Amino acid sequence: MTAFPTPKPSSRTLGELRASGHEQRTVREEIRSNLVSALAEGHDPWPGIQGFDTTVIPQLERALLAGHDIVLLGERGQGKTRLLRSLAGLLDEWTPVIEGSELGEHPYEPIAPESVRRAAELGDDLPVAWRHRDERYAEKLATPDTSVADLVGDVDPMKVAEGRHLGDPETIHFGLIPRSHRGIVAINELPDLAERIQVAMLNVMEERDIQVRGYILRLPLDVLVVASANPEDYTNRGRIITPLKDRFGAEIRTHYPLEVEAEIAVIEQEAQLVAAVPDYLLEILARYTRALRESPYVDQRSGVSARFAIAGAETVAAAALHRASVTGEDEAVARVVDLETAVDVLGGKIELESGQEDRQREILDHLLRTAKAETVRRRLRGIDLAILVSALEEGGLVTTGDRVTAAEVLESLPLLGESDLYDTLAERLGASTTGERAGAVELALEGLYLAQRVSKDSDETGTTTYG
Known part of the structure; x- marks a missing residue:
């Protein structure tokens, strides 16, 4: 994590990217490496966070070093959303993506059917774009009308109308979570999601892939899932299903300022x-x-x-x-x-x-x-x-x-x-x-x-x- 903004790298094709010596890292590797560097250099990775220095922050840092998905539990107005948004600062400032890709895959590892096809056709001429870390954080407020299509994806009728076969995987319109591939997706007030939507997240949380309407399609996602919830709702007596609760590696309690x-x-x-x-x-x-x-x-x-x-x-x-x-x-x-x-x-x-x-x-x-x-x-x-x-x-x-x-x-x-x-x-x-x-x-x-x-x-x- 750099203290000052750095210019966007110049590589514009896959061949140039390889020649530059760029090495691919997963989201968790990025966060772990940048957090360790910040702590070693004495930089504060959590600007604007007050009153959590000896309680919440150490727990959060340990969870990130462990590579866990995280849920913050606390009442309203305790700074949960602000803390989640600050996680983007631990990503690399710039990361390469396949230009025009819906999922923002790394040029070394295309996963969407269209990106795989383009990579095979173009080889080292595959165009590369650069994405800033601020663009790699996505946030969704859980509401009762949130659908599986919003979070995971669904068939895009416009693509079918263009003449593509209904069974073609390229007819899928991806939801928020796959579009956050190689980034962080935050869901505020997680228990407010309907149970069937929570079920749709199980594969994302455990197997790191998604399934859309029975398509034989496996997308190995690289995404860190973080969420916030009220402690009272985040129980099997509340509005959270136990299997999803079990998939979060770290549950961290926030609090109001102690002093x-x-x-x-x-x-x-x-x-x-x-x-x-x-x-x-x-x-x-x-x-x-x-x-x-x-x-x-x-x-x-x-x-x-x-x-x-x-x-x-x-x-x-x-x-x-x-x-x-x-x-x-x-x-x-x-x-x-x-x-x-x-x-x-x-x-x-x-x-x-x-x-x-x-x-x-x-x-x-x-x-x-x-x-x-x-x-x-x-x-x-x-x-x-x-x-x-x-x-x-x-x-x-x-x-x-x-x-x-x-x-x-x-x-x-x-x-x-x-x-x-x-x-x-x-x-x-x-x-x-x-x-x-x-x-x-x-x-x-x-x-x-x-x-x-x-x-x-x-x-x-x-x-x-x-x-």
Whole structure:
């Protein structure tokens, strides 16, 4: 596996390919060799994969070195699809194929009837094309309407209409799996395939060949089959047939990020933010997501996807941009008050246990308060906020809201005499701009409210007052 893109090789015929000294390798040999090289050179073969370094990745690497077909088992939003797609990076960057071949066979080893005939007729003049590794990864989402023809193949009526005999193997239109010959085929949500479709995959998984409608045709396929599934469905009591389950060499369990830092890294990597979102707000969203996963009121069989926190961050950023657009603020910076907008729109991403549906908002609000309190304790530990509490007790009021600018928040702060508390908060949270400083103070005020040291009132216009 090369660190930088390499130019496409120049060989254009079978004779030129042989003269170049090219050696044919199977898909598994390619992956094994490139993975070993990457590990030896210290390259990361799994860019963008967060939180799996000591759990899933070592298991996956061992399975690939063993040459096993792989199924990833995990709830939604655990990064299974992203992990499967990263496998293509372990293939050789360029590989030769018979030009015009439907199955992309290696010029040294034609297997389709048409390719075998062309190779015999043309000899060393057989035309060669080069295929990039990104073109050697195919993905199919298993749906109830998936057919055997989609995955394996069927007779092509157009070829028969052209005058070919119905028994001619060249009348076959090949499906996704044979078209992935010399590559990787991924099937997402494998148990959702109908049982008869699962049966059609048995030969591919074990004998490495396909059978189409009783044709006497054996195509020795070189393909790595990978899949994803929900653990609950991937049992003989679920929707997977035992013989197919038995044919996967490795079953690897994925999981949600084990550490808050990994959860935050996923949000930072995946969220498309339209405004600045301070890192402590991302931490609140990460802790909020983790609290939902641990809540007895949330149906954990459906999981709480990482997309929950990602969508939350994007919503908070959008709220900040909306405020800046309406009020004319120079900069759009998200603040604690914007977290409420995330709760308003994210409820549909979770499923509550039976009987708890009427309490959804109550549960969501409670867990968000918990996430805020944990973040405040970690971020502001050691800072004495007593002088701010005293100022509010003496009649001071701080107003914020979805249409209150950062400058207005700062203007409403009570004077603290010679105290440098506001500067201390800004320094601790890395706040330098007006928007960031307003957000830092808001976090402190929210922490005081959650600790029941100050009051907080909100009205129908979206304005919140601490006092």
